Amino acid sequence: MYGVMIILSKFVCVLPLKLRMWIGNLIGNFTWLLVPRKRKMMAMRNIQLSLNTTPQETQTIAKASWTRFGRMIMDVLAIPILPKEIKQRVRFIGIENMDKALIHGNGVVLATSHSGNWEMLGAALAASGYPLVGVAQKQANLAMDRFINEYRTLSGMHVTYKSGVREMIRLMGQGMIIGILMDQDAAEDGVILPFFHREASCPQGTAFLARMKKAPIVPTFITEDKDGYYTITCQKPVYVEETNDKTKDIIRMIQLLNTIIENHIRKHPEEWFWLHNRWKYTEETLKNKVDLI
Secondary structure (H helix, E strand, O other): HHHHHHHHHHHHHOOOOHHHHHHHHHHHHHHOOOOHHHHHHHHHHHHHHOOOOHHHHHHHHHHHHHHHHHHHHHHHHOOOHHHHHHHHHEEOOOHHHHHHHHHOOOOOOEOOOOOOHHHHOOOOOOOOOOOEEEOOOOOOHHHHHHHHHHHHOOOEEEEEEOOOOHHHHHHOOOOOOOEEEEOOHHHHHOOOEOOOOOOEOOOOHHHHHHHOOOEEEEEEEEEEOOOOOEEEEEOEEEEOOOOOOOOHHHHHHHHHHHHHHHHHHOHHHHHHHHOOOOOOOOOOHHHOOOOOO
């Protein structure tokens, strides 16, 4: 599998951008036909409950949420040539917020979500010279895990796994940016808080690291302007309040970040991954140890 992906990447890298994105759209639209109906219905229910959309709007958002992965695949395969294309393909808004956050010297936590092309977000920042550490979920397929992480490092990114908390703390001490996708279901490890007005298990790592290192959190998102062109927006830094109640400090920050992510998703609903069961774990399911599909 690893060798196949390398060969595919070399082929994709010689293609012009428009053709790469056309192929990506083709892949996205074809694979949408293969998505199980149960998964599509779950996505549409998530959209309706969160955004109060019409049936037509719901279907459009659900499909777009999936088909964009075809373009993402093509972008990942083309990472070796990203440094040559980045100035033409990616524009930054609010990058001065990241620069100011780095000046503090305690490292930075970049809080983002599975919205837009998050692989391009990390690669573009790293290729632009920012000391980014990508926090990755280890893939079950070891060949794909090797390929994805090797390609992430091609842009200049350092990669660590979610289990590498000590490494993250050490790297923050060196003034690096820890990039965390914080909108997935955190199962038993999370704290139950509202996300789009419904109970969800929320990861605590972003707020935990920031509080420990007294570091700023910079909410950062990427949006697609058109096929192959993107805007990365770095919002103003936020800080975890440090009181005698560590748990409450962390919960307050998670709630704030949830609100920031919700606001971004409302503006770009078709770019978020609605097919993920974000509301899988609640107080009730955790109490009864119910594992839903």
